[in-house]
Amino acid sequence: MKWLDKFSENSARSVARQSSRRGFIAKVGTMMLGGAAIPLLPVARASGNERPDAPAESGDPRSCDYWRYCAIDGFLCDCCGGTYNSCPPGTTVSPITWIGTCTNPVDGKDYIISYNDCCGKSSCGRCLCNRNEGDKPVYQPPLSNDINWCAGSSVDTPYNCSTAVVLGLAVSDS
Amino acid sequence: MKRVIATISGITLLLGCPGVQAAETYTAHTNYMLRCQGCHLADGTGTPEKVPALKNEVGRFLQVKGGREYLIQVPGTSQSPLTDQEVAAVLNWILEKFSSAELPADFQPYTTDEVARFRYEPLANASEVRAGLLHKLKQKGP
Numbered sequence: 100m101k102w103l104d105k106f107s108e109n110s111a112r113s114v115a116r117q118s119s120r121r122g123f124i125a126k127v128g129t130m131m132l133g134g135a136a137i138p139l140l141p142v143a144r145a146s147g148n149e150r151p152d153a154p155a156e157s158g159d160p161r162s163c164d165y166w167r168y169c170a171i172d173g174f175l176c177d178c179c180g181g182t183y184n185s186c187p188p189g190t191t192v193s194p195i196t197w198i199g200t201c202t203n204p205v206d207g208k209d210y211i212i213s214y215n216d217c218c219g220k221s222s223c224g225r226c227l228c229n230r231n232e233g234d235k236p237v238y239q240p241p242l243s244n245d246i247n248w249c250a251g252s253s254v255d256t257p258y259n260c261s262t263a264v265v266l267g268l269a270v271s272d273s
Numbered sequence: 274m275k276r277v278i279a280t281i282s283g284i285t286l287l288l289g290c291p292g293v294q295a296a297e298t299y300t301a302h303t304n305y306m307l308r309c310q311g312c313h314l315a316d317g318t319g320t321p322e323k324v325p326a327l328k329n330e331v332g333r334f335l336q337v338k339g340g341r342e343y344l345i346q347v348p349g350t351s352q353s354p355l356t357d358q359e360v361a362a363v364l365n366w367i368l369e370k371f372s373s374a375e376l377p378a379d380f381q382p383y384t385t386d387e388v389a390r391f392r393y394e395p396l397a398n399a400s401e402v403r404a405g406l407l408h409k410l411k412q413k414g415p
Binding site for chain 1: 298299300302303306307310311312314315320321323324352354
């Protein structure tokens, strides 16, 4: 074990000779300040803006008055073992879907929301939410939220619940 | 003086009236997401046997006579709640985005006037017209 003592002592002395405590503190300080400054660089800010699919949000996704549900008609997947973005286990997301816009109260912007239905199990039956902003009668099928989007899709199985996925910002032409 | 006040009030009323302000219009991509993507999907692949694919397909219709009008008259386009101008913009966006390789060399983008000309002549049987166009394309060959 003597060699280990020697090695440790030599290493410690070598480090002590080649560095100073002040130098170490200065380096740590530089790294901390530099690291804190990185998110302020324009590149980082730009990448933040390119992710409108993850807007700042407030409210309870299990409550019908949650902002994403402005045009929903169905059972909230958040109460059924899934989330507002994902289907409960054992169900399959319907690829075809009813899409609309909702205004996010946090930033006041309009976002495109896709109300994908989850299919493959009988109705969840919890948290029925029927808000109909922008809903049209069923003779305009693409604009009606009364449509069961599980029927007619590739999954073609019973309706379980509805998600509310943010697809992005609704971008105006001007 | 009264007339001046009346004129100013009139202008103020006009400016304050929502109908005078230009209605909000979305970009072609946003309109695609809101009006088409629900069925044709984000990548334009559709659902086999149920929703026609746009990707690598839709531009082919412009290679045969009648195909250009068909894309305006097909129910999904003609009955959409978009204005003629928005329809033209979305059609052009779809063609460029999903099917630019299939477009004929002399392709000219759709115009608002063109959409207005054909949109209100409904197809009596859309699937029959579609089958006829696909037959023409098959005969024409690649």
